[in-house]
Amino acid sequence: MTDGLSNFDLVGDIHGHADALKELLSDMGYIRHGRGYRRQNRKVIFVGDFVDQGQDAS
Known part of the structure; x- marks a missing residue:
């Protein structure tokens, strides 16, 4: 049984670092x-x- 919260990924403080965010999302599946980005059931x-x-903050 799941608690309903296991289908979420939390990401904080991106600070305009778009390339790092894209890499993180890819690493997370x-x-x-x-x-945008999608992941089934998450x-x-x-x-x-x-x-x-950051460099992409404009």
Whole structure:
């Protein structure tokens, strides 16, 4: 039996590092789909700072 929370991946403080995020999602099994990423039976939740510094922060 699952607790309902095991279908989520949490990612925090990206700080505009898009390339590192793409690599992380790929490492976690997410597949590029259109302009985003998908993984069957899982969702990613972003917490913390998304863009405020880093090379892709503009």
